[in-house]
Amino acid sequence: MNTITTKLLLVIACCIITSCIKKEEQTPWIDLIQGNSLEGWTILGGEASYNVNDGVIIGTTKANTPNTFLTTNEKYGDFIFEIEYKVDPTMNSGIQIRSNSLPYYRDGMVHGYQIEIDPSKRAWSGGIYDEKRRKWLNPLDKNTEAQAAFKQNEWNHYRVEAIGDTIKTWINKVPAAYLIDDKTASGFIGLQVHSIGNNKEKLGKQVMWKNAKILTEDLAKYSNKSPLEPIETKNMLTFQEKKDGWKMLWDGKTTKGWRGAKLDKFPESGWVIENGELIVLATGGEESTAGGDIVTTQDYSNFELQADFKLTPGSNSGIKYYVDTELNKGPGSSIGLEYQILDDALHPDAKRGSHEGSRTVCSLYDLIQADTKKPLKPIGEWNTAYIKSIDNHVEHWVNDVKVLEYERGSKAFLKLVSESKYAKWPNFGLLDKGQILLQDHGDRVAFRNIKIKVPQKKKN
Template sequence: MKSTLRLFLITLITLTLVYCSPPDQKESSDEGWVELFNGENLDGWKAVAGQATFEVVDGVIVGKAVADSPNTFLITEKEYGDFILELELKIEHLSSNSGIMARGQFDPAARDGNGLVFGYQIEADPSERAWSAGIYDEARRGWLYPLDLNPVAKSAFKMGEFNKYRIEAIGDEIKTWLNGVEVAYVVDDMDSQGFIGLQVHSIGNPEDAGRETSFRNIRIKTENLDPMPFSKDIFVVNNRLNDLTDYEVTKGWRLLFNGQDSEGWIGAYKETFPDFGWSVTDGVLTIAASDGAESTNAGDIVTEELFSAFDLAFDFKLTEGANSGVKYFVTLSEGNEGSAIGLEFQVLDDERHPDAKMGRDGNRTLASLYDLIKADKQPRFVKPPGEWNKGRVVVYPDNRVEHYLNGVKVVEYVRGSQEYRDLVAISKYKIWENFGEAPEGHILLQDHGDEVSFKNIKIKTLN
């Protein structure tokens, strides 16, 4: 009887020690994961920046929207550097856009002392846009990884169900998964540590007050991290300076500009690189301002190599009122004066350069297929002169072509299609036979007499 009682007391003490551990320290049994939410209360968390409410209901954190409130965040009291985070999130109404802050930041003095949350946010987007698990820079730079860059992942989010998110923030790399689907990959070093946060978004319609966003099974791992490799070919938004991740290299990406010199580039219609006008400084390739005229000073530069089907990405920065362009399928065979002829991703200050109002229906504006197709873009996705924008041109083996600006697709067409040829027939290019239909050509950076800079120029050949 005594031995039975002794065994009972030992068992009771052991269970008490296990289940009374502090909620922010209790480890799950699965390889070092730590539970961030104890399933009972909000110990270790605090609400900031808005008036939405959070409560625990049946082991779930339930956030409720409040009218006339900005975005509200439930954030951890502890900050984290490198980590792998997993949680489940449920949205039951289209008004309940949400997100997960990863290495989030908080300025309590902002907004007249009401506080402001900013930093990396992993999106929960129930709208038709469907950018869930894309990466947004809350209250700072805006979208870093819209799901136009990975459209097959748009169907991963399930409305009215718990969705499992996995977020890896290791070094300067952030990767996301949603319900097992590989979604986003960003390389960025703006924040190396910060809090984990759960968002209840502001609402535009007071009738949506009380709408719920739910979170559960929140766990984090901060030691002995074993990154999960992406198995699919996911586009990487890489903000390192003229550098590629190992993943990009394995997927066939390479730099077209090495950040140090003009290797791989020559002047258009020339045998060498221009000895004035173009310069490389601190990893940035810049064409100096001259008279604002087209290719009358240093002249355009082109790749020595020819390309057919490819994925080309580049960063560019305009000065006020500047004009330039990135051309492709440049053959250098037309013998024309001025800039070499080719299909052009327009690089332009739409607000200040007169070319934006020329052409037809805006088809000479930023990111347009110059003089042919207007870029379908929103002002919020355009960075002003003095800031870096991200351009991308994808030419598929079947002649489908896409233009992207800051991760958003703004132009799509098919080279050689009847629709394309009809556009050429009413453009400035109508005088050149089979314009833009060459099987291969050079990539060109244009000298239009204005100061424009480029960096992070990378390309991948498509088969």
Template sequence: MKNVFLAIFLLCSVSVSAQNWQSLFNGKDLNGWQKLNGKAEYKVVDGTIVGVSKMNTPNSFLATKKSFGDFILEFDFKIDDGLNSGVQFRSDSRKDYQNKRVHGYQFEIDPSKRAWSGGIYDEARRGWLYSLVADKMAQKAFKNNQWNKARIEAIGNSIATWVNGVPCANIWDDMTKTGFIALQVHAIGDASQEGKCVAWKNIRICTEDIEKYQTANKAVEKNCIVNSLSPEEKEEGWALLWDGKTTNGWRGARLSGFPEKGWKIEDGILKVMKSGGAESANGGDIVTTRTYKDFILKVDFKITKGANSGIKYFVSPDMNKGAGSAIGCEFQILDDDVHPDAKLGVMGNRQLGSLYDLIPAPKNKPFVKSEFNTAMIVVKGNHVEHWLNGVKLIEYTRDNEMWNALVAYSKYKNWPNFGNLIEGNILLQDHGDEVWFKNVKIKELK
């Protein structure tokens, strides 16, 4: 009898679950959809929507006429080699925004060697919000020349994606809360790619009781709301090291207060201003008002053309009484393509992401953006790691014979016990070039 009741319960549960889902495509025609922007062809073939690439047209979109806010969206997709595509969600097309250009979140479809299918791109706005550069498992989820299953959960500020059940992207963002869903056929610049196809089927959405169907296993979260902490970050113990508005928690490396010149707070960005390229000769370096021991530090930074700066840790502001920057270990920030320092030092140890003048970052760095990139420094006792955009660049152990020998052959050889402090200040460097900082966060380790 118990088994009978259990069977009835499960049957009812399945029925209720099915009732909460609705198909966005009837398998026969494009009723409920409209084409926007480009002139690529969309047609229905054997119960699928097929988009066909076309030369001399911008990105094309087949959009739902209805908008959606919180939802779980599932669909199957298949794409020919050489194309790029995506599925827009919480997106819009307005006359007052770039003459009706489609913009908003996009679930990436990427059959190239880069393999970023499932990443989140902000179409016609901020660019990449969540690439898959650091996640090899997510990169392998997409199956070329096969049907793949996608899932998007957009609930409040939380947006997460999966490809074939593998977690791919996970952001916390509040820029857009509602909008249409659209199937993209990307513009092409090569006539040999004309006529290639991307197809979608089994497009269904759940907009009721969606919390019941949320997936627990997600990718690592990235908070896209500037200078804020998501609920997950707060729970994990993260704190803002800069609040995005004031100079609280910071002072000049050689001052009791914050520099009166050389630094600017503007639209949630902390900027060190250009002053000729000299080291700490204008506003000067700024340091935290307290010291840190074991921690994970994250800093988003943007390099202007030809700029030089750095993030230092284990800093003792009183060590250097002369000209130049305060002394400490440095995550180098540099325009490697333009600044001459990139060719100095030994084996590239003055290039972006390196432990300055000591340990070089790899020559083939991860995806480096022209906008903001994320530096991460991990310190656990004497073990230190440098990360860039989610990829580990270097790791080292300090306060041993090898470390001291390395220091002895660097520009720091005359500084006693360099890099071996138990704790120190964190520093943002004024090297006379304009560099921007935001989302400065720290998690102290116990």
């Protein structure tokens, strides 16, 4: 290689290095750790301690206290975040993003996405866990390169991009997780010291963080591509749901497993499938004759059911259970216990009913009013209904919060039925098994993520 070529290569290399340094210097990062101060942060959850020394936050375990989180006072929606951490090899930890502490949710318990810190042999550091909600969403069981990237007893670097419904992570510049999920759009960032119970061997162990910085503007300019295949949760079972025995009740694409309540096939009109949503169309606000209610082709006895629903202004619908469309032909053939879906503010049904408030959203229709403090998202956004019916004990939940419960067949239940519109139907609500029904009430309402879990029969 001659001298001219050598000099030219050196100039090119210098230009590249200078350009990279200049680009990094120009990136408008906002530092989240200010010197030796924890200003801008608040401790939530447990009683583990946090202090800061030369820009390094040190979290120390304490016995007999729940998970503890040092959380930013500011909440972030879309962002790019980087941080370095070092963890004791015996400890589990994590970094919360888009997380919250809300009075109605388990008395303020911290919940939300967590970027796992896992120094164990499992090595899932950089995976995405849903703290106090759905558990594992994007583990690293199939990402051996990311598993090998964690450095024991050394500083590790995380990069997290949360933009729209997409969360991507890197550990020491190795792509770790790629999740598409729209459960929570914003929340604080939190540094976790995991609970240790009464484990004396883990008492006083530490997790350390430094160089925490965030971007909140011009994110497309600074976002990195990930070579990983994304894990999507829309109309899919999560890693944890598969382990726990959940099944999809609607596949997100076809009408398989469903038929018209008064038909032997799916309605030809009145319902559409668009962008992974099962939508009942508006036909004037009365119970529709265009499409009509739809029911599962299978019956269910004990079950857990969850479904996302999205209302339009003034709309009305419902999820019925223990329905037998063959029991009574005609208008009464679709009766059943109903989880009410309603725009309480605009639909007049909210002020009607045999019992006060019993036709409001999430209520047991015409029988039991849901908790008035129910945590609903605004009309036009997705809410998650959850119905659990095991051995006649029934619960209604919305957005992970229980809003009512009752015992099928109890004296209190029978009294409520006798005072309601259902009194004329013998043994109403007492079927051993029945279909799940989605109601067509003539208003546009969308459903997705419809899943069911049936308890396994105990072996003798």
